[in-house]
Amino acid sequence: MIRRALVVGATGFVGRHIVKALRESEFEVDALRRWDSDPAAVANLQVNTVVGDLVDRERLVEILPGYNCVFMAAAPRLDRPGPEYLRDSVQGIRNLLAVSRAVDVERVVVTSCATTVARSSVEAMSSAEEVYLPGSGIGAELAESPFRPALLASLENQVEAQYAVELECFRQAADGMDLILLCPGICVGEGAVLPTRELLAGLPDEARINVVDVDAVAQAHLAAATEPTRQPFGGDRRCLGGENTTVGELYKRLKPKGEGERTLGRYQVRLSDDVHRLRALALFGANTWLDSTRAQQEFGFRPRPL
Secondary structure (H helix, E strand, O other), rough: OOOOEEOOOOOHHHHHHHHHHHHOOOEEEEEEEEEOHHHHHHHHHHEEEEEEOOOHHHHHHOOOOOEEEEEOOOOOOOOOOOHHHHHHHHHHHHHHHHHHHHOOOOEEEEEEEHOOOOOOOOOOEEOOOOOOOOOOOOOOOOOOOOOOOHHHHHHHHHHHHHHHHHHHHHHHHHHOEEEEEEEOOEEEOOOOOOEEEOOOOOOOOOOOEEEHHHHHHHHHHHHHHOOOOOOOOEEEEEEEEOEEEHHHHHHHHHHEEEEEEEEEEEEEEEOOOOOOHHHHHHHHHOOOOOOHHHHHHHOOOOOOOO
């Protein structure tokens, strides 16, 4: 039987790597795109695309029948005002899960974010079992706020929206839906966009971060979708962390390549102070190291060193 997968958020950094991993697997893969998606980004996916929007439930009813698995790697645009960002995040995941359930999608794999993994009070590293306290996602145990007030408020809105998305997922999972949440650290790969050190001026060099190879994150999504022995997952979360390091150590490793460009290990990355291009910015302020033991044990998550 042909296994069909739909990737939502396929033109994003993580989403396009999930598409690539699926293209090289036994899945037949399609990508959901907004009507105003960048044509070049869509073409680079090299898969069939369907036009739709998560806030349009009727359109999802037309699209989703026939898919075995849905990968949810989308989020609203970062320039959306806080209330709209929260509304679209929650309404989007509600629509996607409700329709997926109604048309018998077998499994939904949701890309969350490690900002909703609370810093452990007793261990050096945090696992996805750590209970998140709303409002505590940025600046844990830092002497000063890591970002200017307006930016901090925007990033906190993003974290709270992601937490609300997770609550919607847990609600459906508690009612029997086969669903798993994956929480990666700061994803790095070819073409990744990282904040300039100047934008992170409020962060001390010793602030904790976790950076992970995006290809390993994509492979973990594929493994989570195909793992046959732990169904249903029941809304489990799993951390996908790579190297536990510090802000200072990361920026020491960036080697000049050109204007605004750097090399990080085998990858070429770009630096930017445009906060609307920096999906992982909040993770720099989380001051958290990640424990990925359960993902390693359950579906062989083994990220390569950068």
